[in-house]
Amino acid sequence: MTESCVVLAIETSCDETSAAVVENGRYVLSNIIASQVDLHKKFGGVVPEIASRKHLEMVIPVIHEALEASGAALSNIDVLAVTKGPGLVGALLVGVSAVKAIAFARKLPLIGVNHIEGHIYANFLEHRELNPPFVCLIVSGGHTQLVYMKDHGCYEIMGQTRDDAAGEAFDKAARALNLGYPGGPVIDKLAREGDPNKIEFPRAYLEEGSLDFSFSGVKTALLNYINSKKQKNQEIVVEDVAAGYQEAIVDVLVDKTFQAVKYKKVNVLTLAGGVAANSRLRQKLVERGEEEGVKILYPGIHLCTDNAAMIASAAFYRYKKGDIADLTLNAHARLSL
Amino acid sequence: MKVLGFDTSSIVATAAVVDDEKLVCECIINNKKNHSEKLLPLISEMLKNAEVALEELNGIAVAQGPGSFTGLRIGAATAKGLAYALGIPLLGVPTLDGLAYNVKHFRGLICPILNARRNQVYTALYEGGLDSGFRRITDYMAVNIGKILDRIQSTGKRVIFLGDGLDVYRQHIAAQLKDKGVFASQAFNMPSAASVAMLGLEKLRKGLEQSAFEFTPLYVRRSQAEIQYEKRKRERSN
Numbered sequence: 212m213t214e215s216c217v218v219l220a221i222e223t224s225c226d227e228t229s230a231a232v233v234e235n236g237r238y239v240l241s242n243i244i245a246s247q248v249d250l251h252k253k254f255g256g257v258v259p260e261i262a263s264r265k266h267l268e269m270v271i272p273v274i275h276e277a278l279e280a281s282g283a284a285l286s287n288i289d290v291l292a293v294t295k296g297p298g299l300v301g302a303l304l305v306g307v308s309a310v311k312a313i314a315f316a317r318k319l320p321l322i323g324v325n326h327i328e329g330h331i332y333a334n335f336l337e338h339r340e341l342n343p344p345f346v347c348l349i350v351s352g353g354h355t356q357l358v359y360m361k362d363h364g365c366y367e368i369m370g371q372t373r374d375d376a377a378g379e380a381f382d383k384a385a386r387a388l389n390l391g392y393p394g395g396p397v398i399d400k401l402a403r404e405g406d407p408n409k410i411e412f413p414r415a416y417l418e419e420g421s422l423d424f425s426f427s428g429v430k431t432a433l434l435n436y437i438n439s440k441k442q443k444n445q446e447i448v449v450e451d452v453a454a455g456y457q458e459a460i461v462d463v464l465v466d467k468t469f470q471a472v473k474y475k476k477v478n479v480l481t482l483a484g485g486v487a488a489n490s491r492l493r494q495k496l497v498e499r500g501e502e503e504g505v506k507i508l509y510p511g512i513h514l515c516t517d518n519a520a521m522i523a524s525a526a527f528y529r530y531k532k533g534d535i536a537d538l539t540l541n542a543h544a545r546l547s548l
Numbered sequence: 549m550k551v552l553g554f555d556t557s558s559i560v561a562t563a564a565v566v567d568d569e570k571l572v573c574e575c576i577i578n579n580k581k582n583h584s585e586k587l588l589p590l591i592s593e594m595l596k597n598a599e600v601a602l603e604e605l606n607g608i609a610v611a612q613g614p615g616s617f618t619g620l621r622i623g624a625a626t627a628k629g630l631a632y633a634l635g636i637p638l639l640g641v642p643t644l645d646g647l648a649y650n651v652k653h654f655r656g657l658i659c660p661i662l663n664a665r666r667n668q669v670y671t672a673l674y675e676g677g678l679d680s681g682f683r684r685i686t687d688y689m690a691v692n693i694g695k696i697l698d699r700i701q702s703t704g705k706r707v708i709f710l711g712d713g714l715d716v717y718r719q720h721i722a723a724q725l726k727d728k729g730v731f732a733s734q735a736f737n738m739p740s741a742a743s744v745a746m747l748g749l750e751k752l753r754k755g756l757e758q759s760a761f762e763f764t765p766l767y768v769r770r771s772q773a774e775i776q777y778e779k780r781k782r783e784r785s786n
């Protein structure tokens with residue numbers, strides 16, 4: 212590539228307002244993330260109306276900060292990008308409306324990006340040599356999917372959750388154990404102090420050969436365990452509960468992921484999404500990867516959670532394909548890859 | 549000076565451009581199509597028809613609320629993006645002021661009412677027909693229709709009503725206020741971006757500009773989650 216292409220992207224699909232400037236889809240010049248997590252804590256989860264209000268408050272300051280931090284001015288930007296879904300529609304609309312207006316005012320090409328696709332592209336920012344094809348495990352508070360990425364913009368969904376997302380399963384466990392919100396990091400931390408084999412939680416593998424997931428069973432088992440302990444007035448060792456619960460989820464994720472890798476005969480596996488930050492998941496995938504000769508790649512923690520740099524990277528490759536949106540671009544709560 | 553104004557606080561999407569002498573162009577769409585899909589194409593088309601380039605604009609005026617939360621945010625985020633990218637001031641015009649402006653020559657009280665659901669209306673009272681124009685005499689509020697009608701009745705003055713709240717409350721108002729209450733014609737009954745832009749231009753002249761960084765809608769009402777949270781907290785402490 213000879214010519215440089217600078218993308219400014221905005222992400223507002225859930226509870227982080229983020230803006231980033233990325234060059235040629237691979238080089239992060241800035242990636243500003245304003246998290247609202249503290250705002251939603253007292254409600255025990257993200258409140259859409261509150262999130263939308265905060266996004267509207269933050270959207271311009273965050274864009275401005277991203278430009279300043281990158282050293283670029285708006286006049287240096289070649290392409291504008293925004294997350295169009297899936298996510299909270301009211302939250303998405305703030306980003307979509309603001310970015311469309313900027314694109315219109317500056318006469319710049321506009322790219323609408325699928326949030327899940329963005330998560331996959333976080334890997335392209337971290338690993339500049341990475342190219343498709345590969346299998347990607349996307350795990351977050353909203354999604355659990357096994358995707359085969361054949362080429363840029365070309366995906367096959369091999370499996371997905373039939374009920375809760377993996378991150379949701381962690382959040383619900385944390386709530387049941389009174390550990391607060393969000394649950395993932397707390398469970399991860401406590402599990403390191405506990406014994407994963409002390410309490411046996413069920414692993415749902417579903418039908419033979421299926422790469423789908425189900426985490427509602429393990430969640431119910433946990434609630435039953437807590438109730439029976441309470442009834443018997445017995446002490447609950449949170450560390451062991453966290454370790455056992457996490458292990459049950461991680462085991463299924465790892466097994467199914469390697470099944471997918473085997474089906475597609477690829478030797479690269481990427482991880483994406485907020486739960487990709489889970490230390491036990493990373494450890495077990497890497498161990499298994501070493502056994503089976505599969506390279507495991509994942510982004511740094513700051514690129515695993517929702518951020519706009521990943522959206523900018525995905526947008527760059529969409530732009531190269533000429534996939535440009537017009538001013539009717541809308542936000543979509545549900546949107547498949 | 550030229551100001552672009554728009555209002556997406558209700559099912560109406562409207563955009564207009566005004567200059568110091570006149571209304572240059574206005575467009576109003578009063579049906580249920582999605583604001584997110586239609587607002588910018590509407591603005592783009594309208595400016596093209598008006599032969600006004602974006603670079604000629606001196607300010608962006610937007611209906612600030614109250615109104616549909618999502619509608620307000622689409623308008624506000626669009627206004628912020630435009631004002632920021634063009635480097636010009638943002639001018640927030642309260643939705644109810646914009647509506648009252650439609651009938652500001654009425655001698656008596658002006659009462660715009662917007663359907664706020666949950667058995668409430670967004671409203672405020674204005675004195676119209678003044679030499680200086682019109683003047684707001686109450687806060688912006690979310691109240692039961694009965695409350696505002698009682699207050700109006702106690703003044704004994706004639707009142708003109710307008711806004712989408714009439715779809716629900718027209719009979720109710722007529723029954724209570726009899727010949728003291730009149731209704732604006734359909735042509736003036738809905739938000740008009742011309743009014744928003746004119747009021748925005750007045751603000752700009754007075755130097756009352758806002759920045760794209762800080763601008764916030766007038767929601768008037770808190771989110772349902774916050775209302776319920778406060779209620780639970782109060783119950784627990786009682």
Ligand SMILES: [Zn+2]
Pocket residue numbers: 326330351484485516517
């Ligand atoms: Zn995400």
